[in-house]
Amino acid sequence: MSFEIEVEGLGVMRPVNNFQMARIKNISDRENREIAFAAFGLGMTVKQFKALPEEQRRAAWDAHSRLCSPAALAPERETQPDRPRLPRPFERVPEEKMIQIGRELIRIKGQLPHGHFGPWVREQSGLSIGQARRFMRAATEAEPARMGSR
Helix, strand or coil, X not given: CCCCEEXXXXXXXXXXXXXXXXXXXXXXXXHHHHHXXXXXXXXXXXXXXXXXXXXXXXXXXXXXXXXXXXXXXXXXXCCCCCCCCCCCCCCCCCHHHHHHHHHHHXXXXXXXXXXXXXXXXXXXXXXXXXXXXXXXXXXXXHHHHHHXXX
């Protein structure tokens, strides 16, 4: 997510802060109120923004539109293609998913120092210790079966 856009010849366009928003709400002239969003985003006054050449104003409005577009405001999705969704409480988990979660837990356990896996499971994983053990057991039991089928 980008919170700043460089506008050539003008500077950096940023979203308005709370103080600037309060000032904008107090502007009585509707035209100046609309201009204030782009002007304040560039660190200018409305008067300074109006004095800009048409090209620079257009570039500033373009940057403001990109900065405030829904795509720019939406949180970026973290891509985790290999990580399955964790089960909800009392949700039945298919065996394949148990194995997949168990493999991921085994991988994480191998990366953590000795004695850190239990606290990690309780505090950060979203699983109980018993669930984690069941999933890891399912993954380790599935490995010999997979090796034998080759």
